[in-house]
Amino acid sequence: MAISKRKDGKWLVNIKPGGRVGKQIKRVFNTEREAKQFVIWANGQALQDPDWAPIKKDTRRLSKLIERWFELHGCKLRDGKKRLGKLKMMCLSLGDPIASQFKAFHFSEYRAQRLKDGISDNTVNHEHAHLRSVFNELRRLGEWNEENPLESVKALKLQEQEMGELNSEQIQILMNSLDSAENKHVKLIATVCLSTGARWGEAESLNVSQVKDGLILFANETKSRKARGIPISEELEKALKAHHKKHGEGAKLFGPAYSAFRRALERAAIPMKQGQASHVLRHTFASEFMRRGGNILVLQRALGHQSLAMTMRYAHMAPDHLIEVRTLNPMAER
Structure with missing residues (x-):
């Protein structure tokens, strides 16, 4: 007692009622x-009022916070383990x-x-978002x-990347290349992507139960984790069910085929935008859908975009895009 x-x-x-690191009080x-x-x-008072208590410093290292984040939240994310690995690598570099x-x-x-090491702006933005x-x-x-x-750190502004797509001739060249592939699944997976706008992972992971009544129900590997049903032709539905009977693995329609698709692209010698590969099938579906007069809101639902802004990248491909400008501008009737 002092x-x-x-x-x-x-x-x-x-005295320091709150302990060694608490505030000091002198009275006479x-x-x-x-x-x-x-x-x-x-x-x-020190026991009741936080202002009297010592300020406890959080001495945990960043790696411990990341591990705690994974225990409480990250383990429930679809890509949680993958993200944990990236966060640990960032932590090590930091x-x-x-x-x-x-x-x-x-x-x-x-x-x-x-960025100096050549890592893309988009990848660095993802690292920023994950750590934040x-x-x-x-x-x-x-x-x-x-x-x-990281609250005050702004993401890098990205230059919108030009989207690659296949024309009719290139689609045929690609299909011919896929015909010569040893992988028995690759051509049909590519056909599903071109017919529905699905991502490669969504199509490759399909179960036979997801194909019925003229629809494919994408649910397992969707980016937004929301299910969406996409109508398909009777011919494609029959082909998928026949493929499962002949080549299916349990409930799975397909086995791994992405590497086979990349090899087919190389054989076809089709010029591709960097980093797009199988995504070109999705872009081709969306572009052609709009050219043939498709509705942008329907396309949004088909692609599974949460934001319409993502889908609007394809709006300019509609045959009547902004056509009203000719007649609805203030000078049209002068």
């Missing part, structure tokens, strides 16, 4: 009894700092180095009480 008698006969209280009393009563009262000392400029320096979400989610769950250090 109570001492001064030379003038009064009693000095010099006329009697020792008053001084002791104050100490008892101050210690009681030097696994104490999280409470990690600041925006630390990430900015990391990002600048990644770790802090946001832990704050929401009450596991992180400080500010998100």
Whole structure:
């Protein structure tokens, strides 16, 4: 108990009720009894009032926060394990700092180095979003009480990438190349993608139960995790069911075939936009759908886009795109 008698006969209280790192209080009393009563009262206040309690520093390193994020939230995400691996690699490159000392400029320096190393702007933006979400989610769950250090960091502006697509002649060349493939699944998977706008992973992971009544129900590997039913021709439905009887693996319609598709693309020697590969099938479906007069809202549902802004990239391909401008502008009747 830090109570001492001064030379003038009064009693000095010099205490830290909240502990070693709590705030210091000095008071002078006329009697020792008053001084002791104050100490008892101050210690009681420290137990009840957070302002009196010591500020506990969060000394966890970034790697521990990432692990905690995965335990509480990431393990429930479809790509949780994959994202965990990427976050751990980022943490290693950042030097696994104490999280409470990690600041925006630390990430900015990391990002600048990644760009110098030739990593794409889009990849760096994904890293930024993943790490920022770790802090946001832990704050929401009450596991992180400080500010998100990446809240003020803006994502890099991306130049919209030109989308590749196949014309009728190129589709035929590709189909001929797929005919010569050893993989028995690859051509039919590509046909599903061109017929429905599905992503390769969505088509490749189909079960036979998802094909019925003239529809394919995409549900397992959808990016938005929302199911969508896409009408298909009677001919394609019969082909899928016949393929399952002959080549199916349990409930699965197909086996792995992506590598076989890439090899077929190389044999076909079709010029491709960098990084698009099987995605060209999805772009081709969407572009042709709009050229033939398809509705942009229907296309949004078919592609499974959560935002219409994503689908609007194809709007200019409609034959009547902005045609009303000719007649609905203020100079049209002059």
